[in-house]
Amino acid sequence: MAEGGNQYARTKVQPKDFVSGWVVGFIIASTGLSVSTLFLGSDIALKIGFKQALIAFGISTFVLTIMCMATTLIGNRSRLSTYMILHFSFGKYGAKIVNFIFGITLIGWFAVAIELLAVAIYDTSISTFNVVVSKELIIITTSLFITITTVYGIRSIEKLANISIPILTAFLAYVFYLSVSDLESISQLFDYAPKESTMTLFEATSILIGAAVLFPVLMADFSRFVKTDKQSLFSVLGLTIGTPLAYILSAVPSIRTGEVDIIKIMEQYKLVIPAFLLLFIATWSTNATNLYSASLTFTTINKNWTFKKVTITASIFGTILALLGFATYLFNFLEFLGILAPSISSIYFIHFFFIKKQNYNLDEINKWEFSSLISWIISSVITVFTYLEVFQLTHAYFIDSFLLGAIVYLFLKRKTISFFKTTS
Structure with a gap:
């Protein structure tokens, strides 16, 4: 295991632990097959x-793909985790x-x-x-499986993704096929519209971007393991293809049955037992990735915190939140991310390519980088106002955040x- 079990949390990934782009692409795609997605x-x-x-699926995927293509190169060229990269750009x-x-x-x-997994299984x-x-038992048991997988790092997550993705995709494709077969014609699907719309296209796109907006920021956690630039860009296809595919595979059966809960959908097709397994494996695979990134984050806050201990502690806190009903605040949570996260990715992109010229030396980290912090705070505050529609800029608050962070x-x-020096 890398770096004494610490997953290169504070150091550069060494060549002996490099993997191909498709491996990382599979890991990323597995997150698209989550219960929440x-x-x-x-x-x-x-x-x-x-x-x-x-349209919402397409726009959100396009925006996230462009952002991920930029940040995946930073991870690949620096060989550092997102959290060490942020040490350079934010101090x-x-x-x-x-x-x-x-x-x-x-x-x-x-x-x-x-x-969400526990509620679905409980109801059905x-x-x-x-x-x-x-x-409570479902939450604790699932958390235990996820924690054990995550403790063993990216190789363990890779093995799980290699097994889970083909199975999950095939199963969802089969249900998709059953749903389409039940339609009188394919136009029935495209003509579907709710009797009373409770959401606009913009709101839907915003929620979808908020759901995956951490991907551009966190791509470095995975692309730092990829062998080459070209392969790291290839790995982004895990999001470009995997996420909208998951949306479509879940949307069609829902339109056919009128149900949102995937287990209730499967119940109508007499596939409840496979649905239980589907949800469990999907949650296991996706949350191993979430817990892996969270653990890397906290290990950079204190050098005395080991990856293994942080993973276990983070899992306990996450389990407690689940037991307290955190999913109630899902949409508000996603919108909050759409305000804070995009500007961070634009700031550290500019810092890596234009300030540091793609050269990060671990001995050259400043205590504070006030320009980055000020830019993040200003862009976040202004974005709050555009989100609340006090005034508008691009009419998309997540794009406001990204652009404002870069401009400030x-x-x-x-x-x-140097660009400004030569043109001024």
Whole structure:
């Protein structure tokens, strides 16, 4: 195991642990087959109609792909985790603030996924088998499996993804096929629209981007293991193909059955037992990735914290959140991410390519990088106002965040960027 079990949390990945791009692409794709992702695909399709949903899926994927292509190169060329990269762009102490927020966010995702799984299994075990299965027991058991997998690092997650993705994709494709076969014609699917829309196309797109907006920031955690630039860009296809595919595979059965809960959908096709296994494996695979990134985050806050101990501690906190019902705040949680996260990725992209010229030396980390912190705070505050529609810029608050972070940071660092020196 790398770095004495610490997964290169604070050092550069060594060549002996490099992997191919398809391995990382599979890991990324596995996160698209999560309970929360399937829930979003179903819920949005039922609320805005299939045609509108496809547009939302496409726009959100395009935006996230472009952002990921930029940040994946930083991880591949620096060979450092996202959290060490943030040490360079935000400073030693500034990065601790950012990393703490990301760590809590990832634990939030961890909690949402296992809680949604527990609720789905609990409801269906009663309605289908007339058996009461404790939600608390489901949450704790699932958390235990995920924690054991994560403790053994990216190789363990890779093996799980290699097994789970083909099985999950094949199963969802089969249900998709059954759903389409039940339709009188394919136009029935595309013509579907809710009687009363409770969500706009923009709101749907915003939620979808918020759901995956951490991907661009966290791509370095995975691309740092990839052998070459070209392969790291290839790995982004895990998001470009995997995520919209998961949305579509969940949306069509939902439109056919009118249900959002995937187990209730499977119940109509007499596939409840496979659905139990599907949800469990999906949650296991996705949350191993969430917990892995969260653990890397917290290990950079304190050098005395080992990856293994942090993983176990983070898992306990995530489990407690799930037991307390954190999933109730899912949509608000996603919108919050859409405000904070995009500007961070634009700031550290500019810092790596234009300030440090793609050269990060671990002995050259400053205590504070006030330009980055100020840019992040200003862009976040302004984005809050555009989100609340006090005034508008691009009419997409997540794009406001990304662009504002870049613009303010470029302005504050204009004297140190060669482009501005030659044109001024």
